[in-house]
Amino acid sequence: MANANTVGTVRxxxxxxxxxxxxxHLLDxxxxxxxxxxxxxxxxxxxIFVxxxxxRRTSFNPVLLITENFFREVFCWLTNRAEHQTMPRTxxxxxxxRKHWCSYRRWTGVVVQIFNALSHIAKYAAVQMATAYLNNVSLHFGEKLRSAVNRLLDxxxxxxxxxxxxxxQSQREICCACETQIWGPAHLIKEAAFTQSPNPPRLNDAGQAILQRLRPILRAYPEGYQFADSSLFLDAVIHPENHFWAYFRLSQLFERDWRQFEYFPQRKKWRPANMAVTTNILWSELLAGVPGRFGETALDTWGRVLNTASKPFRGRQFDFEEVVHTDAVGIS
Incomplete structure (x- = not known):
């Protein structure tokens, strides 16, 4: 719901x-x-990504695929979408x-679903998927990278x-010793590895050995790639799509030496997540395309399914934006 200046949600x-x-039953x-x-x-x-x-040798570039358009194609591939002539990239x-579909279908036994409002459903699903991929990198890459360095330094x-x-000895002396012998060298290694400084710090043999372990991650970037403000951690937050390769290499390091983590987002909840229902989806999927009376507005169409005179629709200075999000239990 929204007015001229404010957007609000009622749950x-x-x-x-x-x-x-x-x-x-139809909504569920x-x-x-x-x-x-x-x-x-x-x-x-x-x-596909894995x-x-x-x-070892591939021209595959995942950066070009972390987009809403690609994930829309992935979603539609699992449905009744008919193929038409498209742009070269599509x-x-x-x-x-098509290259991986037969193998995936054989291993999972996925059943193709049929939707009447496919384009509208796929649009919202693609936004969810692209957002999940980008957030996964921006929120966790820096954390896992620091964890890897700390693990290598023990x-x-x-x-x-x-x-x-x-x-x-005193607590002050212990803190000074920790800073000199542990945290200081760790900071130098992180600075040498993850900042593009014109004067990188000089490392001892132990630091060079750790830096060598991190080389596969650092080589995941195109030659000449510049981090925002010369910081890998900041750039991963601003441009997460450019760090997807490095995140994958980092996951391989964890898989080989430590406990593996989930580097690709998945939908694993037993309870369905919220889906967006627009007027088009409502009309095509729940109302089965049955036309209303002549001159029916979008709000009238919603009124055939919901009680638009109920409390959530009134009593506030908002207008209904003709879209709801629901998991078939609650609605917003």
Whole structure:
């Protein structure tokens, strides 16, 4: 809901908005089917990325695929979408999807779903997927990278050993020793590896060995790539799509030496996530395209399914924007 200057959201149950009894099952079925396709779209995208990026020599560039348009193609590939003549880039994407489709379908047994409002549903699903991929890198890449450096330096064990050796000395002396022997060298390694300084710090042999372990991650960037403000961590937040290769290489380092983490976002919840329902989706999927009376407005169309005179629709200085998000239990 929105007015001229403000956008707001009202969250309530389906009963509160007066959902007609005959549409409960249809809405629940729609949400379940969309969630099924979105979950497989996440898995299919992951299947493609892992297969292509695991090759030693490949021209595959994932940066070009972390877009809403690509994820829309992935979603539509799992549905009844008919193929038409497209732009060259879309044709390349479909060729890539076709290359891996048979293997993925054989391993998962995915069932193609049929939607009447496919383009509208795919649009919102693609936004969710692209956002999940970008947020996964921007929120976790820097954290995992720092964790990798600390693990390589074994900072926790070294600090514990240092504290035991200096147990008879003052806390101030222990802190100074930790800074000199542990945190200072760790900071120099991070500065040498993750900042583009014209005068990089000089490292000892141990630091050079750790830097060598991080080379596969640092080589994941194109030659001459400049980090924002010369900082890898800042650039990962501003331009997460450019760090997807490096994040994948980092995950390989963790997989080989430590506990593996989930570097590709997945839809794993047993309960369906919210899906967007617009007027077009409502009319095509729930109302089965049955036309209303002559001159019917969009609000009238919603009134055939919901009680637009119920409390969530009134009592506030907002106008209904003709879109809701629901998981077939609550609605907003």
């Amino acid at each position: 309530c149950s389906l009963e509160a908005v007066g959902l007609r009894e005959e549409y409960y 079925l729609l949400v379940q089917r969309v969630n099924y396709v979105v979950a497989h779209a996440f898995q299919f995208a992951r299947f 297969a292509e990026m695991s090759r 044709a390349q994407w479909r060729s890539l999807l 900072t926790k064990a070294r600090k514990a050993a240092l504290v035991r050796r200096m147990a008879s």
